[in-house]
Amino acid sequence: NFVLDFIYLVNIFICILIFLVSLTFFFGLSTVLYWKKLFYLLNLVAATILSPPDVSSQLISFIFLTFSFESFFFYKLYNLNIALLIKKIQI
Numbered sequence: 488n489f490v491l492d493f494i495y496l497v498n499i500f501i502c503i504l505i506f507l508v509s510l511t512f513f514f515g516l517s518t519v520l521y522w523k524k525l526f527y528l529l530n531l532v533a534a535t536i537l538s539p540p541d542v543s544s545q546l547i548s549f550i551f552l553t554f555s556f557e558s559f560f561f562y563k564l565y566n567l568n569i570a571l572l573i574k575k576i577q578i
Contacts, residue, residue: 499537504555516563526556
């Protein structure tokens with residue numbers, strides 16, 4: 488039972504991350520960053536719904552989702568900054 492629950496949670500988290508990536512490509516990075524607080528709320532709701540009712544697992548799920556959210560946008564902004572520096576050097 489534990490293995491099935493774990494696989495289910497991992498699949499849901501991966502679906503949430505894929506949804507985040509697709510939103511970024513569809514709406515653009517600046518729009519998604521503008522609605523950052525809404526995504527924190529969605530992460531909190533997803534962690535509450537997907538995890539067991541104890542607070543510690545909900546916090547761990549929320550921290551994982553928030554860390555994934557922030558690291559994804561850090562990576563995207565870092566790549567954008569590198570691309571701008573390369574473009575500036577070529578000019």
